[in-house]
Amino acid sequence: MIAATKAKIVPGRLLIDGQWCDGATKFDTINPASGEVLTQIVEATAEDVDRAVKAARKAFEDRGGPWRKMSASERGRLLWKLADLIEKNIDELAELETLDNGKPIFESRYVDIPMVVDVLRYYAGWATKIHGETVNTFETAFTYTLREPVGVVGLIIPWNFPLLLASWKLGPALACGNTVVIKPAEQTPLTTLRFGQLAIEAGLPAGVLNILTGGPETGKAMVRHPGIDKIAFTGSTSVGKEIMRSAADSLKRITLELGGKSPNIVFADSDIDNAVKGAINGIFYGKGEVCNAGSRLFVESKVQDEFLEKLVARAKKMQPADPLDPKTRMGAIVSQEQMQTVLGYIEAGKREAKLIAGGNRVSLDGGKGYFIEPTIFGGVTNDMKIAQEEIFGPVLATLAFDDVDQVVEQANRNPYGLAAALWTRDLKKAHIVSRQLKAGTVWINTYGLMDASLPFGGYKSSGFGRELGMNALEHYTEVKTVWLNMA
Ligand code: NAD
Secondary structure, eight states: OOOOOOOOOOOBOEEETTEEEOOSOEEEEEETTTTEEEEEEEOOOHHHHHHHHHHHHHHHHOTTSHHHHSOHHHHHHHHHHHHHHHHHTHHHHHHHHHHHHOOOHHHIIIIIHHHHHHHHHHHHHHGGGOOOOEEOOOTTEEEEEEEEEOSEEEEEOOSSSHHHHHHHHHHHHHHTTOEEEEEOOTTOOHHHHHHHHHHHHHTOOTTSEEEOOOOHHHHHHHHHOTTOOEEEEESOHHHHHHHHHHHHHHTOEEEEEOOOOOEEEEOTTSOHHHHHHHHHHHHHGGGGOOTTOOOEEEEEGGGHHHHHHHHHHHHHHOOOOOTTSTTOSSOOOSOHHHHHHHHHHHHHHHHHSEEEEOOSEEOOTTTTSOEEOOEEEESOOTTSHHHHSOOOSSEEEEEEEOSHHHHHHHHHOSSEESEEEEEOSOHHHHHHHHHHSOOSEEEESSOOOOOTTSOBOOEETTEESOBSTTHHHHHTEEEEEEEEEOO
């Protein structure tokens, strides 16, 4: 039975210039565990985008206004207060995230929302540490740099970690003194709307944070808008390319966090039981709807039979269940559309490789929810569709290898380069292989760890720019050089 919810569903309105506003066109947001409509959400139009951008511009430029007058220390305190409010409402936010996305409440409550709090606190601390430099040039000149906010930034967010990925952008954007127009994904807008309520409660001045709900058309209107100075986008590689083309006209700044097909490499000398756990976590955490999912598992031939036997046994225990049950580790796929995409890849996999676990849609509670079994394919080769394309679901392709050079070459032979992992007891080999892998993050003897202080982002078609850590601050500031002639 899919548990009844206590979470208060937030009204689906837009936040523009500190006011909640309605709109003429609405769309449904669905609970993927039951297929039922949670609420209706406003589809923001190009006019709404324009109003939001004007509000953000005014809040940014207004010299006597509350945002400009606020000291860096006050901005930091405000972000910290917002983090406190999120922590205070953590149960409600976690439940909203699970209802909207279908992810297990265990993940929302103990990973996603706590990390939102952490990220905001991390950037609250940075607000007072963003500065330029004085540089010695000539005796007759005084030269220095200023590090200034970029201006109005447009943030476009995907549905897989809705509030968490929003916080990766909101934290540095606000700490650096920018104003924001943010668009959550159309599938999962609820936690961002609740965040807007908490931002008002924390005292964020009107116009500093504007929230526009809607789909691709709203996103396109943001990218086209000449009043937006920078777009920070997380989502698919195809949309990332479209944004890059569109942004070329205005030369607005862009950072892109895109897809992945990350290799997870198990050497025969690893702690096999730990590596099995890591492989399961790497692909089935977040239902595999994770940009850095370890979806290509390379296992050294010598240990392949033992490894796959243990892997399949664990996967079979991880059956999909009610996402609101704290014991559940496999939730519902985010939407019917995504479920069909994943099932399509499973069919393609059955044609080219050997299905060794799962492979089916699961019917729970009347069969209206979008659940898929943890699925594993054996006998995969690197050129197969299921080894090359991002599936974004609980589907693992396993490949065999015999030596280090071969596995490095295969791991790198893919358009993406977001993350990679390797399992071995040989530290020298671990460091050598880490250097050879073309990926923005490499995990050794673990999978998927993140911290607010460590940069995250992609090589190759996984995008460019880094989020988190001090590296993110670069992308939300411009550097100005000032010369004073003292001759
Ligand atoms: P998506 O690209 O379809 O949509 C992402 C966001 O962009 C949504 O808000 C959507 O409304 C908006 N959008 C869609 N078309 C647009 C357009 N033409 N112009 C402007 N905005 C547009 O991606 P998705 O299906 O929501 O998310 C899944 C993808 O995101 C996967 O490829 C995944 O790997 C990637 N992702 C990457 C990271 C990372 O950090 N690298 C993290 C999470 C997800």
